[in-house]
Amino acid sequence: MxxxxxxxxxxxxxxxxxxxxxxxxxxxxxxxxxxxxxxxxxDPWGEYREDVRAAVIGAATVGCFASNKVRPSDLMVEWDKPEISQEARIEGYLARAAKKGT
Structure with a gap:
């Protein structure tokens, strides 16, 4: 599919x-x-639109407390891609944050 x-x-x-x-x-x-x-x-509807809305709200919320800018796309689940482990996702986020901080 x-x-x-x-x-x-x-x-x-x-x-x-x-x-x-x-x-x-x-x-x-x-x-x-x-x-x-x-x-x-x-004008998409359904689960995808709800995921985008949640990511926008999440990015705005995190942006209030984080020193690095977080984009909604950083928080979107990519359903059509193979899932990576939570640990790998966190390591990737930390690596990107470290690059931005230097």
């Missing part, structure tokens, strides 16, 4: 509309699907 963003979106749309993918395919025209997909590209 990672290699096919349209299929991934099809499942997201079905879940959003409270239908199965099979129901969606039998009632939704391709033109309407393309319009839904275009609308999502302009």
């Amino acid at each position: 990672r290699a096919n963003p349209e299929l991934k979106f099809e499942f997201l749309l079905a879940r959003t509309l409270g239908r199965t993918v099979s129901e969606l395919r039998s009632t939704l025209t391709y033109a309407e699907f393309v319009h839904w997909y275009a609308a999502y590209q302009l």
